[in-house]
Amino acid sequence: WQAIETGVGNTQYSGQVTLGSAQSGSTYNLTDTTRGNHKTYNLNKGTSGTGTLFSGADDVWGNGSPSDAETAGADAHYGAALTWDYYKNVHGRTGIRGDGVGAYSRVHYGNAYVNAFWSDSCFCMTYGDGSANAKPLTSIDVAAHEMTHGVTSNTAGLIYSGESGGLNEATSDIFAAAVEFYANNANDPGDYLVGEKIDINGNGTPLRYMDKPSKDSRSKDYWYSGIGSVDVHYSSGPANHFFYLLSEGSGAKTVNGVSYDSPTVDGLPVTGIGRDKAELIWFKALTTKWGSSTNYAGARAGTEAVAAALYGTASAEYKSLQDAWAAIGVGD
Ligand code: ASN
Numbered sequence: 340w341q342a343i344e345t346g347v348g349n350t351q352y353s354g355q356v357t358l359g360s361a362q363s364g365s366t367y368n369l370t371d372t373t374r375g376n377h378k379t380y381n382l383n384k385g386t387s388g389t390g391t392l393f394s395g396a397d398d399v400w401g402n403g404s405p406s407d408a409e410t411a412g413a414d415a416h417y418g419a420a421l422t423w424d425y426y427k428n429v430h431g432r433t434g435i436r437g438d439g440v441g442a443y444s445r446v447h448y449g450n451a452y453v454n455a456f457w458s459d460s461c462f463c464m465t466y467g468d469g470s471a472n473a474k475p476l477t478s479i480d481v482a483a484h485e486m487t488h489g490v491t492s493n494t495a496g497l498i499y500s501g502e503s504g505g506l507n508e509a510t511s512d513i514f515a516a517a518v519e520f521y522a523n524n525a526n527d528p529g530d531y532l533v534g535e536k537i538d539i540n541g542n543g544t545p546l547r548y549m550d551k552p553s554k555d556s557r558s559k560d561y562w563y564s565g566i567g568s569v570d571v572h573y574s575s576g577p578a579n580h581f582f583y584l585l586s587e588g589s590g591a592k593t594v595n596g597v598s599y600d601s602p603t604v605d606g607l608p609v610t611g612i613g614r615d616k617a618e619l620i621w622f623k624a625l626t627t628k629w630g631s632s633t634n635y636a637g638a639r640a641g642t643e644a645v646a647a648a649l650y651g652t653a654s655a656e657y658k659s660l661q662d663a664w665a666a667i668g669v670g671d
Protein backbone atom coordinates (compact mmCIF):
# COMPACT_ATOMS: atom_id res chain seq x y z
CA TRP A 340 0.00 0.00 0.00
CA GLN A 341 1.30 3.40 -0.88
CA ALA A 342 -0.12 6.79 0.06
CA ILE A 343 -0.65 9.35 -2.69
CA GLU A 344 1.76 12.22 -2.17
CA THR A 345 2.65 15.48 -3.83
CA GLY A 346 6.38 16.07 -3.94
CA VAL A 347 8.50 19.03 -4.86
CA GLY A 348 10.82 18.78 -7.84
CA ASN A 349 13.75 21.15 -8.27
CA THR A 350 14.31 20.62 -11.97
CA GLN A 351 17.15 21.71 -14.22
CA TYR A 352 14.98 23.10 -17.01
CA SER A 353 11.57 23.93 -15.55
CA GLY A 354 12.25 25.44 -12.13
CA GLN A 355 10.42 24.21 -9.05
CA VAL A 356 7.46 22.00 -9.88
CA THR A 357 4.98 19.66 -8.23
CA LEU A 358 5.57 15.94 -8.72
CA GLY A 359 3.33 12.95 -8.13
CA SER A 360 4.95 10.61 -5.62
CA ALA A 361 4.07 7.82 -3.24
CA GLN A 362 4.90 7.06 0.38
CA SER A 363 5.73 3.59 1.54
CA GLY A 364 6.51 3.39 5.25
CA SER A 365 8.87 6.27 5.97
CA THR A 366 10.19 6.40 2.39
CA TYR A 367 8.95 8.41 -0.56
CA ASN A 368 9.38 7.33 -4.18
CA LEU A 369 8.75 8.66 -7.67
CA THR A 370 5.59 6.74 -8.45
CA ASP A 371 2.87 8.94 -9.88
CA THR A 372 -0.19 7.23 -8.43
CA THR A 373 -2.62 9.60 -10.11
CA ARG A 374 -1.11 9.02 -13.57
CA GLY A 375 -1.14 5.29 -14.12
CA ASN A 376 1.61 4.69 -11.53
CA HIS A 377 4.23 6.14 -13.87
CA LYS A 378 7.60 5.49 -12.19
CA THR A 379 10.98 7.13 -12.72
CA TYR A 380 14.16 5.09 -12.26
CA ASN A 381 17.86 5.90 -11.89
CA LEU A 382 20.02 3.79 -14.22
CA ASN A 383 23.15 5.31 -12.64
CA LYS A 384 25.06 5.01 -15.96
CA GLY A 385 23.80 1.52 -16.69
CA THR A 386 22.25 0.61 -20.02
CA SER A 387 19.81 -2.16 -19.17
CA GLY A 388 17.14 -3.05 -16.66
CA THR A 389 15.53 -0.46 -14.44
CA GLY A 390 18.31 0.43 -12.00
CA THR A 391 16.67 1.78 -8.87
CA LEU A 392 13.39 3.57 -8.36
CA PHE A 393 14.08 7.10 -7.15
CA SER A 394 13.32 7.09 -3.44
CA GLY A 395 14.33 8.96 -0.34
CA ALA A 396 13.49 10.12 3.15
CA ASP A 397 11.95 13.37 1.98
CA ASP A 398 9.58 14.27 -0.82
CA VAL A 399 11.94 16.82 -2.38
CA TRP A 400 13.59 15.74 -5.62
CA GLY A 401 16.75 17.29 -7.01
CA ASN A 402 18.33 20.68 -6.47
CA GLY A 403 18.27 22.09 -10.00
CA SER A 404 21.82 20.97 -10.76
CA PRO A 405 22.81 17.94 -12.88
CA SER A 406 25.34 17.00 -10.19
CA ASP A 407 22.44 15.88 -8.02
CA ALA A 408 21.24 12.56 -9.47
CA GLU A 409 17.66 13.34 -8.52
CA THR A 410 17.50 16.44 -10.70
CA ALA A 411 17.20 14.60 -14.03
CA GLY A 412 14.66 12.32 -12.37
CA ALA A 413 12.59 15.35 -11.41
CA ASP A 414 12.69 16.75 -14.96
CA ALA A 415 11.78 13.42 -16.55
CA HIS A 416 9.00 12.72 -14.04
CA TYR A 417 7.56 16.20 -14.63
CA GLY A 418 7.68 15.84 -18.44
CA ALA A 419 5.88 12.51 -18.26
CA ALA A 420 3.20 13.98 -15.99
CA LEU A 421 2.61 16.94 -18.30
CA THR A 422 2.35 14.66 -21.32
CA TRP A 423 -0.09 12.40 -19.48
CA ASP A 424 -2.18 15.45 -18.51
CA TYR A 425 -2.08 16.86 -22.03
CA TYR A 426 -3.40 13.71 -23.70
CA LYS A 427 -6.01 13.17 -20.98
CA ASN A 428 -7.27 16.71 -20.59
CA VAL A 429 -7.00 17.90 -24.19
CA HIS A 430 -7.77 14.75 -26.17
CA GLY A 431 -9.51 12.51 -23.65
CA ARG A 432 -6.84 9.81 -23.96
CA THR A 433 -5.83 8.30 -20.62
CA GLY A 434 -2.31 6.99 -20.98
CA ILE A 435 -0.29 6.05 -24.03
CA ARG A 436 -2.59 3.12 -24.87
CA GLY A 437 -5.69 4.90 -23.63
CA ASP A 438 -6.09 2.22 -20.95
CA GLY A 439 -5.02 4.22 -17.89
CA VAL A 440 -1.73 2.35 -17.53
CA GLY A 441 1.42 4.42 -17.06
CA ALA A 442 4.76 3.83 -18.72
CA TYR A 443 8.03 4.45 -16.87
CA SER A 444 11.08 6.65 -17.31
CA ARG A 445 14.77 5.81 -16.93
CA VAL A 446 17.39 8.54 -16.49
CA HIS A 447 21.20 8.55 -16.33
CA TYR A 448 21.48 6.04 -19.19
CA GLY A 449 25.12 5.34 -20.07
CA ASN A 450 27.94 7.86 -19.85
CA ALA A 451 27.53 11.28 -21.47
CA TYR A 452 24.97 9.69 -23.79
CA VAL A 453 23.49 12.36 -26.04
CA ASN A 454 20.08 10.96 -26.89
CA ALA A 455 16.74 9.91 -25.47
CA PHE A 456 14.45 7.23 -26.79
CA TRP A 457 11.14 5.45 -26.49
CA SER A 458 11.01 1.66 -26.56
CA ASP A 459 7.86 -0.35 -27.25
CA SER A 460 9.39 -3.47 -25.75
CA CYS A 461 9.77 -1.98 -22.26
CA PHE A 462 6.91 0.50 -22.72
CA CYS A 463 9.35 3.03 -21.34
CA MET A 464 11.41 6.08 -22.20
CA THR A 465 15.08 6.55 -21.49
CA TYR A 466 17.32 9.60 -21.20
CA GLY A 467 21.05 10.11 -21.50
CA ASP A 468 22.90 12.76 -19.49
CA GLY A 469 24.17 14.65 -22.54
CA SER A 470 27.56 16.23 -23.07
CA ALA A 471 29.86 15.95 -20.02
CA ASN A 472 26.87 14.45 -18.17
CA ALA A 473 25.75 18.03 -17.63
CA LYS A 474 22.89 18.40 -20.14
CA PRO A 475 20.46 15.55 -19.55
CA LEU A 476 17.95 15.22 -22.38
CA THR A 477 15.03 15.57 -19.98
CA SER A 478 13.36 18.82 -21.05
CA ILE A 479 9.57 18.96 -21.39
CA ASP A 480 9.63 18.80 -25.19
CA VAL A 481 12.01 15.84 -25.33
CA ALA A 482 9.91 13.91 -22.80
CA ALA A 483 6.74 14.66 -24.75
CA HIS A 484 8.47 13.71 -28.02
CA GLU A 485 9.52 10.32 -26.68
CA MET A 486 6.21 9.56 -24.97
CA THR A 487 4.38 10.45 -28.17
CA HIS A 488 6.34 7.72 -29.98
CA GLY A 489 4.42 5.39 -27.67
CA VAL A 490 1.10 6.97 -28.64
CA THR A 491 1.90 6.74 -32.35
CA SER A 492 2.98 3.14 -31.99
CA ASN A 493 -0.33 2.28 -30.32
CA THR A 494 -2.53 4.18 -32.79
CA ALA A 495 -1.62 4.74 -36.45
CA GLY A 496 1.52 2.65 -36.01
CA LEU A 497 3.41 4.71 -38.60
CA ILE A 498 6.37 2.58 -39.75
CA TYR A 499 9.67 4.24 -38.73
CA SER A 500 11.15 4.56 -42.23
CA GLY A 501 10.25 6.28 -45.47
CA GLU A 502 7.51 8.91 -45.51
CA SER A 503 5.57 7.24 -42.70
CA GLY A 504 8.74 7.52 -40.60
CA GLY A 505 8.92 11.24 -41.25
CA LEU A 506 5.27 11.57 -40.23
CA ASN A 507 6.01 9.50 -37.10
CA GLU A 508 8.87 11.84 -36.14
CA ALA A 509 6.80 14.94 -36.94
CA THR A 510 3.97 13.65 -34.75
CA SER A 511 6.42 13.48 -31.84
CA ASP A 512 7.70 17.01 -32.55
CA ILE A 513 4.18 18.39 -32.97
CA PHE A 514 2.95 17.04 -29.65
CA ALA A 515 6.26 18.01 -28.02
CA ALA A 516 5.43 21.60 -28.92
CA ALA A 517 1.80 21.13 -27.90
CA VAL A 518 2.74 19.79 -24.45
CA GLU A 519 5.27 22.57 -23.92
CA PHE A 520 2.61 25.19 -24.66
CA TYR A 521 0.13 23.29 -22.47
CA ALA A 522 2.62 23.26 -19.58
CA ASN A 523 2.79 27.07 -19.57
CA ASN A 524 5.97 26.82 -17.49
CA ALA A 525 7.68 30.18 -16.92
CA ASN A 526 11.14 28.62 -17.21
CA ASP A 527 10.33 26.86 -20.49
CA PRO A 528 7.61 28.74 -22.36
CA GLY A 529 5.92 27.10 -25.33
CA ASP A 530 7.62 27.41 -28.71
CA TYR A 531 7.86 25.82 -32.14
CA LEU A 532 11.43 24.71 -31.48
CA VAL A 533 12.48 21.22 -30.42
CA GLY A 534 15.17 20.73 -27.80
CA GLU A 535 15.93 24.40 -27.17
CA LYS A 536 16.71 23.76 -23.50
CA ILE A 537 19.19 20.90 -23.78
CA ASP A 538 21.90 22.71 -25.78
CA ILE A 539 22.55 19.66 -27.91
CA ASN A 540 24.65 21.67 -30.40
CA GLY A 541 26.71 23.34 -27.67
CA ASN A 542 25.96 26.80 -29.02
CA GLY A 543 22.49 27.35 -27.65
CA THR A 544 20.62 26.51 -30.86
CA PRO A 545 17.69 24.08 -30.83
CA LEU A 546 17.65 20.65 -32.41
CA ARG A 547 14.79 21.48 -34.80
CA TYR A 548 12.74 24.46 -36.02
CA MET A 549 9.14 24.00 -37.10
CA ASP A 550 8.55 27.34 -38.86
CA LYS A 551 11.40 26.73 -41.28
CA PRO A 552 12.90 23.29 -40.67
CA SER A 553 15.91 23.85 -42.93
CA LYS A 554 17.30 26.29 -40.34
CA ASP A 555 18.97 23.20 -38.82
CA SER A 556 20.75 22.78 -42.21
CA ARG A 557 19.45 19.21 -42.54
CA SER A 558 15.67 19.08 -42.34
CA LYS A 559 13.54 19.54 -45.44
CA ASP A 560 11.08 22.44 -45.65
CA TYR A 561 8.96 20.91 -48.43
CA TRP A 562 7.80 17.53 -49.62
CA TYR A 563 9.32 16.15 -52.83
CA SER A 564 9.22 12.79 -54.55
CA GLY A 565 12.12 10.88 -53.00
CA ILE A 566 11.95 12.46 -49.53
CA GLY A 567 11.23 8.96 -48.24
CA SER A 568 14.91 8.10 -48.50
CA VAL A 569 15.89 10.90 -46.10
CA ASP A 570 16.48 10.16 -42.37
CA VAL A 571 13.14 10.32 -40.56
CA HIS A 572 14.35 13.17 -38.33
CA TYR A 573 14.69 15.34 -41.46
CA SER A 574 11.83 14.03 -43.62
CA SER A 575 9.69 15.14 -40.68
CA GLY A 576 10.46 18.73 -41.69
CA PRO A 577 7.59 19.30 -44.14
CA ALA A 578 5.02 17.96 -41.65
CA ASN A 579 6.42 20.10 -38.82
CA HIS A 580 6.31 23.04 -41.22
CA PHE A 581 2.72 22.18 -42.16
CA PHE A 582 1.73 22.16 -38.48
CA TYR A 583 3.37 25.52 -37.87
CA LEU A 584 1.69 27.07 -40.93
CA LEU A 585 -1.73 25.66 -40.05
CA SER A 586 -1.40 26.95 -36.48
CA GLU A 587 0.17 30.36 -36.98
CA GLY A 588 0.06 31.13 -40.70
CA SER A 589 2.85 32.13 -43.07
CA GLY A 590 5.16 35.13 -42.78
CA ALA A 591 6.77 36.75 -39.75
CA LYS A 592 5.32 36.29 -36.28
CA THR A 593 6.47 36.35 -32.66
CA VAL A 594 5.00 33.92 -30.14
CA ASN A 595 6.06 33.91 -26.46
CA GLY A 596 9.01 36.10 -27.39
CA VAL A 597 10.35 33.81 -30.13
CA SER A 598 10.38 35.16 -33.69
CA TYR A 599 9.41 32.95 -36.61
CA ASP A 600 9.28 33.48 -40.36
CA SER A 601 7.58 30.71 -42.24
CA PRO A 602 7.87 30.42 -46.03
CA THR A 603 5.57 28.61 -48.50
CA VAL A 604 6.75 26.70 -51.57
CA ASP A 605 3.93 28.13 -53.72
CA GLY A 606 4.52 31.67 -52.50
CA LEU A 607 0.88 31.90 -51.42
CA PRO A 608 -0.05 32.97 -47.91
CA VAL A 609 -1.57 30.65 -45.30
CA THR A 610 -3.91 31.94 -42.61
CA GLY A 611 -3.39 30.17 -39.28
CA ILE A 612 -6.34 28.56 -37.50
CA GLY A 613 -4.66 28.46 -34.08
CA ARG A 614 -2.71 25.72 -32.40
CA ASP A 615 -5.64 24.11 -30.58
CA LYS A 616 -7.53 23.30 -33.78
CA ALA A 617 -4.34 22.20 -35.56
CA GLU A 618 -3.53 19.82 -32.67
CA LEU A 619 -7.06 18.42 -32.71
CA ILE A 620 -6.92 17.74 -36.45
CA TRP A 621 -3.51 16.04 -36.19
CA PHE A 622 -4.56 13.95 -33.18
CA LYS A 623 -7.80 12.78 -34.79
CA ALA A 624 -6.03 11.93 -38.06
CA LEU A 625 -3.37 9.98 -36.13
CA THR A 626 -5.87 8.03 -34.07
CA THR A 627 -8.72 7.50 -36.53
CA LYS A 628 -7.53 7.93 -40.13
CA TRP A 629 -3.89 6.97 -40.63
CA GLY A 630 -2.28 3.57 -40.73
CA SER A 631 1.18 2.06 -40.64
CA SER A 632 2.14 3.00 -44.21
CA THR A 633 0.46 6.40 -44.48
CA ASN A 634 2.57 8.75 -46.60
CA TYR A 635 2.36 12.51 -47.04
CA ALA A 636 -0.49 12.25 -49.57
CA GLY A 637 -2.36 9.97 -47.20
CA ALA A 638 -1.69 12.32 -44.31
CA ARG A 639 -3.28 15.14 -46.28
CA ALA A 640 -6.32 13.01 -47.12
CA GLY A 641 -6.76 11.94 -43.50
CA THR A 642 -6.58 15.47 -42.13
CA GLU A 643 -9.04 16.65 -44.81
CA ALA A 644 -11.51 13.99 -43.73
CA VAL A 645 -11.12 15.07 -40.11
CA ALA A 646 -11.45 18.79 -40.88
CA ALA A 647 -14.45 18.20 -43.14
CA ALA A 648 -16.22 16.37 -40.32
CA LEU A 649 -15.26 18.94 -37.68
CA TYR A 650 -15.74 22.19 -39.58
CA GLY A 651 -17.20 21.43 -43.03
CA THR A 652 -15.55 21.77 -46.42
CA ALA A 653 -16.78 25.37 -46.80
CA SER A 654 -15.10 26.47 -43.57
CA ALA A 655 -12.12 28.77 -43.11
CA GLU A 656 -10.42 25.91 -41.25
CA TYR A 657 -10.74 23.58 -44.24
CA LYS A 658 -9.40 26.26 -46.61
CA SER A 659 -6.38 26.90 -44.37
CA LEU A 660 -5.74 23.19 -44.13
CA GLN A 661 -5.64 22.86 -47.90
CA ASP A 662 -3.47 25.96 -48.22
CA ALA A 663 -1.00 24.66 -45.61
CA TRP A 664 -0.59 21.31 -47.39
CA ALA A 665 -0.11 23.11 -50.71
CA ALA A 666 2.42 25.39 -49.00
CA ILE A 667 4.66 22.42 -48.23
CA GLY A 668 4.23 20.88 -51.68
CA VAL A 669 1.62 18.22 -50.93
CA GLY A 670 -1.14 18.46 -53.54
CA ASP A 671 -4.58 16.91 -53.41
N1 ASN B 1 15.70 10.64 -29.86
C1 ASN B 1 15.45 9.94 -31.06
C2 ASN B 1 13.98 9.98 -31.39
O1 ASN B 1 13.15 9.90 -30.54
C3 ASN B 1 15.88 8.54 -30.97
C4 ASN B 1 15.71 7.90 -32.28
O2 ASN B 1 16.35 8.26 -33.25
N2 ASN B 1 14.78 6.96 -32.39
O3 ASN B 1 13.64 10.09 -32.54
Ligand code: ZN
Nearest residue numbers: 484488508511
Ligand atom coordinates in the same frame (compact mmCIF):
# COMPACT_ATOMS: atom_id res chain seq x y z
ZN1 ZN C 1 11.70 10.66 -32.29
